[in-house]
Amino acid sequence: MRTYRLARWRRGLLYTGLVALLIWSMRSTGFELGQLLEMGTTVEFIREHWLPPAWEVWNEALTNSVITLQIAFVGVTFGLLFALPFAFVAARTTPLPRWMHALVRVVLSFVRSVPEIVWGLLFVPTLGLGPFGGVIAILLHNIGVLGKLIAELIEASDKEPQLAVVATGGHRLHVLAMAVLPDIVPHIWSQYFYRLEVAVRTSLVLGFIGAGGLGNQLFIDFKVFDYQAVAVEVLVIMVLVILIDTVGGMVRKRVM
Numbered sequence: 001m002r003t004y005r006l007a008r009w010r011r012g013l014l015y016t017g018l019v020a021l022l023i024w025s026m027r028s029t030g031f032e033l034g035q036l037l038e039m040g041t042t043v044e045f046i047r048e049h050w051l052p053p054a055w056e057v058w059n060e061a062l063t064n065s066v067i068t069l070q071i072a073f074v075g076v077t078f079g080l081l082f083a084l085p086f087a088f089v090a091a092r093t094t095p096l097p098r099w100m101h102a103l104v105r106v107v108l109s110f111v112r113s114v115p116e117i118v119w120g121l122l123f124v125p126t127l128g129l130g131p132f133g134g135v136i137a138i139l140l141h142n143i144g145v146l147g148k149l150i151a152e153l154i155e156a157s158d159k160e161p162q163l164a165v166v167a168t169g170g171h172r173l174h175v176l177a178m179a180v181l182p183d184i185v186p187h188i189w190s191q192y193f194y195r196l197e198v199a200v201r202t203s204l205v206l207g208f209i210g211a212g213g214l215g216n217q218l219f220i221d222f223k224v225f226d227y228q229a230v231a232v233e234v235l236v237i238m239v240l241v242i243l244i245d246t247v248g249g250m251v252r253k254r255v256m
Contacts, residue, residue, distance in 0.1 A: 054228035061236045068213035072199035075138025087150035112144025120206045134211030153184040193248030
């Protein structure tokens with residue numbers, strides 16, 4: 001009974017602390033629920049400056065959206081390919097020394113902790129303006145993110161198929177190849193398409209610093225206050241994200 005009361009008291013203290021932190025943060029950021037519901041003058045601004053959309057930029061936006069998708073696709077795909085071996089080393093259930101697990105996890109944490117925009121600010125000036133610097137920025141960040149996520153999938157994989165492989169005389173590599181990997185492949189696909197969707201939005205931001213694609217066009221139109229062109233470009237972005245989500249759903253259905 002005393003243990004239950006102590007746990008209940010700790011939960012209450014935690015929730016109180018979270019509410020206090022939320023109120024403090026709301027005051028510091030000027031958050032007002034009433035203004036959020038009214039959205040200020042945003043609706044009026046969109047009606048006056050964004051409409052009607054400038055449909056004449058549609059073809060240019062579609063062309064640049066292909067470049068944006070290519071930046072995200074190449075960056076995430078190679079990020080996954082590099083992340084896979086790192087993930088198997090980082091997973092604590094693989095038969096490797098503890099110091100190796102720890103070292104790889106530190107490397108993945110460092111690469112993941114640096115945002116893509118920071119990597120972009122490093123590589124775009126040094127590698128030159130254009131998509132390649134954006135690809136490297138997305139690639140590096142996704143090595144850290146996917147490496148961590150896949151390592152956790154490996155650690156949480158179903159143990160029964162692994163025991164069955166061992167019972168038939170299989171060694172550790174057989175366990176990884178025949179039990180662990182088939183179990184986590186559907187989840188890897190799910191994470192891949194989610195990161196691809198995120199990378200498309202990230203590549204837009206990278207376009208602001210010279211990585212090309214739709215983000216660069218969006219940035220230029222914002223600078224000259226051509227909001228009607230921006231409306232079309234935002235619509236293209238929405239279509240692109242929906243397309244990736246649809247394709248990802250189809251792939252997941254086939255592999256799961």
